[in-house]
Every structure is written in structure tokens, then in C-alpha cells.
Amino acid sequence: MAVLATGVLFAQYQKKPPDFGGTYSFPTPEHPEPRAAWVHVLDIVMLAAGLGLAAWLILKRRSRPGVLVLSIGAIAYFGFYRRGCICPIGAIQNVTLSLVDPRYMISAGVIVFFFLPLAAALLFGRVFCGGVCPLGAVQDFVLLRPVRVPRRLDRALSWLPYIYLGLAVWFAGWGLHLKIGALQVQWGRRFLICEWDPFIGLFRISGPFHMLAIGAGFILAGMFIGRPYCRWLCPYGGLLAILARVSWKNVSITPDKELDCGLCADACPYGAIRNLRADRASCLACARCYEYCPRELETRGGPGGGDTLVQVKP
Amino acid sequence: MNDKSTRRQFLDRTGRIIGFTAIGSAAGLLARRASGNAVYQVDPFKCTSCDLCRTSCVLSLSAVKAVNDFEKCGYCMLCPAYMDVNSRPDEKGIPAGKVCPQDALKRRVVGAVDQDDPNNNYYEYVVDETRCDGCGKCVKACKPPAGNGSLRLEIRYTRCVECNECAIQIACPDRAIVSVPAPGMAPMESPVEGKKS
Numbered sequence: 001m002a003v004l005a006t007g008v009l010f011a012q013y014q015k016k017p018p019d020f021g022g023t024y025s026f027p028t029p030e031h032p033e034p035r036a037a038w039v040h041v042l043d044i045v046m047l048a049a050g051l052g053l054a055a056w057l058i059l060k061r062r063s064r065p066g067v068l069v070l071s072i073g074a075i076a077y078f079g080f081y082r083r084g085c086i087c088p089i090g091a092i093q094n095v096t097l098s099l100v101d102p103r104y105m106i107s108a109g110v111i112v113f114f115f116l117p118l119a120a121a122l123l124f125g126r127v128f129c130g131g132v133c134p135l136g137a138v139q140d141f142v143l144l145r146p147v148r149v150p151r152r153l154d155r156a157l158s159w160l161p162y163i164y165l166g167l168a169v170w171f172a173g174w175g176l177h178l179k180i181g182a183l184q185v186q187w188g189r190r191f192l193i194c195e196w197d198p199f200i201g202l203f204r205i206s207g208p209f210h211m212l213a214i215g216a217g218f219i220l221a222g223m224f225i226g227r228p229y230c231r232w233l234c235p236y237g238g239l240l241a242i243l244a245r246v247s248w249k250n251v252s253i254t255p256d257k258e259l260d261c262g263l264c265a266d267a268c269p270y271g272a273i274r275n276l277r278a279d280r281a282s283c284l285a286c287a288r289c290y291e292y293c294p295r296e297l298e299t300r301g302g303p304g305g306g307d308t309l310v311q312v313k314p
Numbered sequence: 315m316n317d318k319s320t321r322r323q324f325l326d327r328t329g330r331i332i333g334f335t336a337i338g339s340a341a342g343l344l345a346r347r348a349s350g351n352a353v354y355q356v357d358p359f360k361c362t363s364c365d366l367c368r369t370s371c372v373l374s375l376s377a378v379k380a381v382n383d384f385e386k387c388g389y390c391m392l393c394p395a396y397m398d399v400n401s402r403p404d405e406k407g408i409p410a411g412k413v414c415p416q417d418a419l420k421r422r423v424v425g426a427v428d429q430d431d432p433n434n435n436y437y438e439y440v441v442d443e444t445r446c447d448g449c450g451k452c453v454k455a456c457k458p459p460a461g462n463g464s465l466r467l468e469i470r471y472t473r474c475v476e477c478n479e480c481a482i483q484i485a486c487p488d489r490a491i492v493s494v495p496a497p498g499m500a501p502m503e504s505p506v507e508g509k510k511s
Contacts, residue, residue, distance in 0.1 A: 016462070018389055018436050020425040026384045027438070033497045034353045034471040083372075083475045090478035095340075098347055105352035105493040106344065110478065115341045122333045191479040206374040246329030 040109045043086060046077055047116055047132065054131030054285065055124040059249050062296065064287040067130060071137035079134035084200035088113050088128070089135070089236040092165070093172035093191045100173035117236075121243040125250040129230055129237060130285025135199045139227040140286060142219050146226050146269035154271050158231060158282070161238030168192045168235055198229055226269030230284055241281040251278040251285060254295045267292035353498040354480045358466045360490035363450030367467060370485035371448070377473035378448030378482065380419070380441045386464035389424070389436040394460045395452035396421060396439060406432075413455050418445035443470065471498060 017026070050070065057066035078087065091114035098106035117128035129136045149157075170176070171192050178185040194200075198218040201207030207215075221228050230237050244250070253264045258276070265273040267289050272282040278289070290296045356367075356378065367378035392399075392408070396419055401411025413419070421437040428434040441452075448467060456465040469491075483491035492501070 017385065017387060018425070020436070024425045024436075024438075027440075029381055029383055031381075031468070031497075031499065032470055032472040034351065034474075035476065037351065037496075040351060085372075085475050085477040087478065094478055095344060098344060102347065105495070106348050107351050108345070108348040109351070111341060111344050111348055115337050118337050119334070122330050122337070190484055194477065194479050194481070195484075200372070204372060204374075207372070243333050246326045246333060248326075248330060 040107070043082065044109060044112050044116075047113060050074060050132035051117060051120040051124075051127055054127040055120065055249075058127055058130055058251065058285045058287050059124060062255065062287065062290045064291050067285075067287045070131040071140060074132050075134045075137045075141075078132070079138070079199075079203040084134065084197065084203040086110065086113055087133075087135075088117050089133075089234060090191065090194050090197070092235060092239075093168060093193060096169045096172040097189065118239065118243055121240045121247060123248045125244045125247040125280055125283060125285055126237070126240045127285050128240060130287070133230075134203065135197075135234070136227060136230050136284065138199050138202065139218070139222040139229060142222045143226055143269055144223045147224050149225060149271055151271065154231070158241075160232045161235050161241075164193075164233055165235035165238050193235060226271075227284060231270060231282070244280045244283075247280055250280045251283050251287075251289070253278055253289045254293050255299050257295060259293070259295055261294060263292045263294065264289040351496040352493045353469075353471065353476060353496055354474065354483060354491050355469050355494045355498050355500045356467045357490045357492045357501055359501065360488045360492075361450070361453070361467055362488050362490070363454040363467065364487060365449050365451075366485045366487070367448040367450060367482050370482040372475065372477060372481050373473060375473075376448035376482075377469055377475070378467050379443050379446045379470050379473075380448065380450065380452050380465050381468045382439050382441060383464045383466070384438070386462045387439060388462050388464070389438060391433050391435055391437060393421070393437065393439060393456075395419065395456040395465055396437075413451050414446075415449065415451065416445045416447055418442045418447075419452050439465075441465075466500075468500060469498070 050073070053070055054067070057063050057070060078084070086109065091110050094104075094106055094110045095114050098104045117132070120127055131137075168191075171187070171190050173189070175189040176185055176187040195211075196214065197211065198215045201211040201215045202219075218229050253273070253276075260276050262276060265276060269288065270282065270284050270286070272279050272284065273289065368376050371377055395413055397409040398411035398413050399409050401409045404410045418441055419439055420442050421439045423435045424438045425436045450467050453465045453467055455461060457463055480491055494500070
């Protein structure tokens with residue numbers, strides 16, 4: 001039967017379009033063009049505006065509600081609208097690959113996305129983590145009951161981002177080709193960070209099982225541990241932490257005079273307050289500590305808020 | 315104390331200057347290599363319609379779609395990409411099964427219509443993009459000599475989210491997902507054989 005059908009088929013077979021004698025006009029296949037240049041510019045403008053706004057809200061306005069609103073904006077735009085693409089964390093790999101392989105084409109937008117938050121970290125600390133990164137914002141919102149992570153464990157785990165960064169750079173640029181005896185490993189170049197990203201599955205509302213499982217795991221863990229991905233895995237966070245060490249401005253918990261009361265250290269869910277000062281490398285600029293500082297509340301008009309100015313003698 | 319803080323400030327300032335220099339020079343080095351905008355596209359000469367476009371895309375319905383080039387399509391009644399030639403023929407001897415598992419390849423009769431003999435008619439084949447999942451079964455069936463090769467897979471930029479890295483590109487065994495400058499047209503000539511697509 002199949003042979004018969006194939007025979008009929010070849011009898012019918014046309015090598016080129018038939019002549020319709022003017023009764024039919026050929027449709028032109030449409031090829032939608034990629035996003036227009038202004039959309040890419042919009043991404044960059046949104047990033048730059050987000051960084052600027054985050055720096056202003058955190059360092060100048062000292063406003064936790066402002067940071068929350070900015071985070072919602074970041075989740076909406078960079079998360080759900082741009083579907084977790086384009087992101088500076090993944091851009092590590094694009095930049096690596098374009099440095100290693102000159103044939104690799106890199107978009108100008110990706111370069112800006114990689115370097116702009118780094119420059120911002122040199123100026124204002126990790127404001128990208130605090131208000132612009134949708135991955136950070138998601139974890140910030142799910143944090144319900146932060147438990148204190150032992151200091152030593154925290155320090156040990158904060159080496160992980162650099163191991164992950166090394167692996168990601170190695171795999172993006174070279175891949176793994178090993179031969180140990182009979183065991184042969186052949187892994188070509190791959191973008192590990194994109195393959196194992198915990199939250200793009202959430203932003204895209206779909207994804208391979210391992211991604212969704214890791215995402216669910218991080219969200220569950222993130223309810224009790226402050227931002228586990230940002231602190232102990234994010235390779236870009238590792239880069240930002242290095243640069244934030246020498247940042248020009250950074251979070252100073254008290255608006256003017258330090259009290260050494262320690263209330264802020266209890267408030268920080270990320271263990272970023274060392275010796276009662278915000279540690280520039282690990283401060284994720286969430287602005288939580290301001291709300292707990294007696295001096296801050298005093299400058300805002302009394303511990304209860306409102307108009308009554310309570311004078312507290314330190 | 316004061317001395318210590320000036321020392322700290324000096325170190326910070328030096329670090330900042332080094333940081334800015336490093337960022338600036340790396341960005342400058344890369345900027346010369348940057349193309350305005352690079353996008354992904356399927357190279358039809360490398361593509362073997364292996365089905366990985368359907369499963370690998372980050373979107374639940376792949377951004378890769380089959381596209382029919384009408385200038386090359388034969389408008390045949392018995393289209394090998396439309397009908398499954400190995401399926402059981404019906405009473406008229408026409409294969410009853412369809413190639414597309416999603417029933418995304420649609421056809422309508424065009425030109426001068428012969429009501430009595432459907433074999434005498436021409437059909438226009440259009441891919442329904444809302445159903446097509448980019449599996450490439452029709453593309454495979456349309457390849458010469460069985461077909462004209464008018465169907466091919468293409469990344470549709472109305473759907474593609476332009477990831478940092480294309481997940482299909484990683485998965486593709488034929489390295490058929492290539493980076494091309496915008497507007498992202500697929501290569502029209504094979505680099506090897508110099509033949510047209």
C-alpha cells in the first residue's frame with residue numbers, strides 16, 4: 001500500500017510552482033524581524049535607571065518601601081517581561097566566550113549589561129543585588145522567617161560563588177575535554193549558569209524539570225535563609241562583592257552618629273553586619289537595617305513615626 | 315585612628331581606580347568586537363530536522379517554526395510533508411495520515427478548482443504558527459528528492475526571547491543554530507557547495 005501511495009505521489013510531484021494563469025498570487029513568506037534597536041536601548045536604559053534609582057533609594061532616601069517597589073519593577077520587567085533574559089549573571093559567559101573566541105558574535109547590549117552593574121558596584125556597592133536583580137528580588141520577597149546562619153558556615157559557603165564562577169568561565173570558554181585512562185570526558189562549551197539558573201523557570205512559567213526543582217528548592221530554603229543564591233552561589237555576586245570592597249559610597253546604617261546598640265545586626269537577614277557596621281562585600285543593599293536603627297527613626301520623627309519629635313539622648 | 319582611616323581611604327581609592335581601569339579596558343576591548351546586535355537563526359544547510367528544536371527551546375512552544383517558501387513549493391495535491399505516505403490509504407488511494415503531529419500544516423485549494431477530481435487541484439500550504447512546535451517532521455519530508463525543499467525551520471523573532479545563550483544552540487548536534495547580524499536572515503547559500511537554499 002505504501003509503495004502504491006508513493007507511486008501516486010511521484011506521479012503528482014511538481015518540481016516548481018505551477019502556472020496558475022494569473023488566478024492566484026503567491027503569498028510572500030513573512031520573516032519577522034528581531035527586536036528593534038530601540039528595544040535593546042530600552043533594556044539598557046531600564047538597567048541604568050534601575051541602578052541609579054537603587055543607589056538613590058538605598059543611600060540617599062534610605063527607604064525600604066522604595067526598594068521594595070523597585071524590586072517589584074525589576075521582577076516585572078527583567079523577570080517576567082524579559083523572561084530572565086537578558087541578565088548580567090549570564091553575560092559572564094558571553095563575555096568570556098567572546099574574549100576566547102574572536103568568531104563569537106557578542107551584542108553591544110550584552111557588554112553594557114555585564115559592565116554597568118560592575119561600575120555601579122565600584123561607586124555605590126551592591127545596589128544591583130538590592131534593587132535591580134530579579135533573582136535577588138524574588139528571594140527577598142519569599143523571606144519569611146530568617147534564621148541566623150553560623151558565621152563560620154556563612155564564610156565557608158561564600159567561597160562557593162568563586163568556584164562556580166571559575167567553572168562557568170571554564171565551560172563557557174573551553175569546555176571540558178579529559179582523558180583519564182579508559183574514562184573519556186567530552187563536554188563542549190556550555191553555559192552552565194543559564195542551564196542551572198534557579199529562577200528563570202519561574203519567570204518563564206516553564207522549564208526542564210531540574211531547573212524547576214532547583215528553583216523550588218531555593219524558594220523553600222529562601223523562606224528561612226536570606227537569599228541563599230545571592231550569598232552562596234551567584235557568580236556575578238562574587239564579582240560584585242570584590243568590587244564593592246572598595247566602593248566609593250556604601251550603606252551606613254545610622255544616618256549620622258553610630259550608637260553601637262546592635263539592633264541593626266539582629267535585623268539583617270544576610271549576616272552582612274560585622275562589628276555593627278555594614279560589610280561592603282556582603283551587604284546586599286536591601287535597606288532593612290534602617291528601619292531598626294533608633295537614630296534613623298528619630299530623624300524620621302520619633303520611634304512611632306508621626307509628627308512628634310522625640311528627643312533621645314544617646 | 316585618623317592615620318588608619320586615611321590609609322584605608324587611600325587603599326580604597328587605589329582599588330577603585332584599578333577597578334575602573336580594568337572595567338574600562340575590558341569593555342573597550344570587547345566593544346571593538348561587538349556587533350550591533352547578533353541574533354540566532356537556523357542554518358538550513360546544516361539543519362537535519364532532528365526534533366531537538368521542539369524540545370530544547372526555553373519556551374514551552376518552541377520559537378522555531380516551519381516556514382514554507384511559496385516560490386519553491388510545488389502546490390502538489392499529494393504533498394509528502396502534508397500526508398504521511400506510509401499511512402494506510404483511504405478508498406480513493408490517498409494516504410489518510412498526516413505528517414504533522416500537531417496538525418499545524420494547513421492547506422487550501424487555490425487556482426482554477428476542479429470540483430470532480432481533487433487530484434487535479436493545487437493546494438497552498440501554510441504553517442499555523444500557533445500549533446507548530448518546530449519538530450521539523452514536515453521539513454524532513456519536504457527535502458529533495460521527495461519534495462522541493464520549500465519548507466524549512468526558522469527562528470521566529472516574534473517569539474524568540476533572545477537569550478544570552480540559545481538553549482537549542484547548545485543541544486543542536488549539527489551546529490545549525492548560528493549567530494547572524496540583525497535582521498537575522500538565514501544564510502541563503504551553502505558555504506560548502508555554493509548551492510542556493
